[in-house]
Amino acid sequence: MIDSRTAPYAVLVLRLALGILFLAHAGLKLFVFTPAGTAGFFSSLGLPGWLAYVTIAWELIGAVALILGLWPRLAALALIPILLGAIVTVHGPAGFFFTNPNGGWEFLALWIVALLGVALGGDGALALKPTTSATR
Template identity: 85%
Template sequence: MTDTRTAPYAALILRLSLGILFLAHAGLKIFVFTPAGTAGFFSSLGLPGWLAYVTIAWELVGAVALILGVLPRLAAIAMIPVLLGAIFTVHGPAGFFFTNPNGGWEFLGLWIVGLLALALIGDGPYALRPTPVGKR
């Protein structure tokens, strides 16, 4: 049975933690690997280098949307392709366990499950909900 008093706060914690994770990973690409270095890594995988910049922007926008609660259900679903891309290009071939050399895909799989759970459970409290046009 779902506790309707505390479940919204679980959604809030999930939304914030997922958003912070994406913010951290975008920051890693910007401040540690650098955007040019990330583009070079993408190129080494056979992907177009410009896709690195799209990925960084996608992670930043998704992170902010999740943290602020701006359409977080949609943002959660929109972030899944980024993780699937990481699984199919880098982490999948390394196996399941994240402790494998080059990191496996277990963490990314759990991250996807968290995003799906958030999409199903809802925004949680303290979300910035857009006001419908007719309700202004």
């Protein structure tokens, strides 16, 4: 049985943790690897370099949406393709364990499961819910 008093806070914890993780990964691409370096890495994988800029923006927007609770269910689902792409292109060939050279895909799979938890769990506590004219 789900405790309806605490479940929204469980989703809040997931939203905040995932949002912070995505901010950290976007920050890594922005400040450590640099956007140009990230684009070069994407190109070395056979992906278009411009996709790196889209990925950085997607991670930043998704992170902020999760943290603030702006359409968090949609944000959670929208972030899953980034992780699937990372599994297919980089981490999948390295194997399951994240400690393998080039990192495995276990950590990314856990992120996907957590994002699905947010998508299924609802907006959570303290979510900023945009109003529409239909709900006013």
